[in-house]
Amino acid sequence: MNQCRQALLVARNSVEAVKNLRLITAVKTPYLPDGRFDxxxxxxxxxxxxxxGAEGLIVGGTTGEGQLMTWDEHIMLIAHTVHIFGDAIKVIGNTGSNSTREAIHATEQGFGVGMHGALHINPYYGKTSNEGLIKHFESVLEMGPTIIYNVPGRTGQDIPPSVIERISDKRNFVGIKECVGNDRVGAYVKKGLTIWSGNDDQFHDARWDYGAQGVISVVSNLIPQLAHKLLFEGKDSELNEKLLPLIDWLFVEPNPIGLNTALCQLGLIRPVFRLPYVPLGKEKRREFVQMVNQIGRHHFVGDKDVQVMEDNDFLLLDRF
Known part of the structure; x- marks a missing residue:
């Protein structure tokens, strides 16, 4: 087999491997008191x-606070994850940017340190035209398996189906993390595209009623086993309904504020926040303790007792 053909076969196999993932966790990045990664x-x-049961990780995504990292930190964390866990779980690095030049550079580095796939958001704040979106995505799709991330609530701009149609036949296009809703999910599935729900409150229905491949999840940081059950063991509306109050609580303030607070309360991470994120207030922390006890502490990660915590237990860093 010649070298070129072999490279194409490896790329194709890599795309299929990422396509087959069902439960992908957008993993949290914890900190030491001096602001370095813990x-x-x-x-x-x-x-x-x-x-x-998680099959993939998004490293340095919104949930992992990639927006608060230098690119050196970002690539180091991807490299660390690949080095330690790359044989056991697929590592998908968030290497997107509102600058095409930065997105290309970060993606080259990410694949250079061994990540299995890239997550790419559309250019945010400055935005661009639909033709600009196409050119941006075409530039980063050259480098390896790529999931496109559509979250207009954060970027201020929807990636319309007309753009996806133009790029979905490109080499290395894997699928879409879609946050617009299940009608959009279902429409893409009917066209044969691989879709992950980006909304924790919708992923059960997205999977079983609309044909989504799975979810890229925040709540699975806390209850991975239950998230796995909802995706793999058939429709379970009762369990889904039981978890919706927890999911609503997680997003009462912009993500990752709720998740950071919850993981501190569960004793999984130090109570250190990089500003501008601050913990949820004490009343919300009490609500979380109640929900953990109602759902069952054994369903949540870790083995320490869940705590309400005091306001002065948290360290807020403005320089790190």
């Missing part, structure tokens, strides 16, 4: 994800 806590979090 890699010991991070490794514990990832170990728990693997043990409880």
């Amino acid at each position: 890699l010991e806590a991070y490794d514990t979090i990832v170990d728990l994800q693997i043990a409880n």
Whole structure:
């Protein structure tokens, strides 16, 4: 087999491997009191994800606070994850940017350190035209398996189906993390595209009623085993309804505020926040304790008792 053909076969197999993932966790990045990554806590979090059925990780996404990282930190965390866990779980690096030049550079580095796939958001804030979106995505699709991420609530701009139609036949296009809703999910599925729900409150129905492949999830940081059950063991509306109050609580303030607070309360991470994120207030922390007890502490990650915590337990960093 010549070298070129072999490279194409590897790329095709890699795309299919990412396409087959069902439960992908957008993993949290924990910190030490000086603001550096707490890699010991991070490794514990990832170990728990693997043990409880997660098949992929988004590293340095919104949930992992890639927006608060330098690119050096970002690529280091992807490299660390691949080095320690790359044989046990697929590592998908968030290497998107509102600058095409930065997105290309970060994606080259990410694949250079061994990530299995890239997650790419559309250019945000400055935005661009639909033709600009197409050119942007075409530039990053050259490098390896790529999931396109559509979350207009954060970017201020929808990626319309007309754009996806133009790029979906490109080499390395894997599928879409779609946050617009299940009608959009269903329409893409009918066209044969691979879709992950980006909305935790909708992923059960997206999977079983609309044909989504799975979810890229925030709540699976907390309850990976139950998230796995909802995706793999058939429709379970009763369990889904039981978890919706927890999901609503997680997003009462912009993600990852709720998740950060919850993982602190569960004793999985140090109570350190990089500003501008701050913990949820004490009343919301009490609500979380009640929900953990109602759902069952054994369903949540970790083995420490859940705590309400005091306001002065949290460390807020403006320089790190």
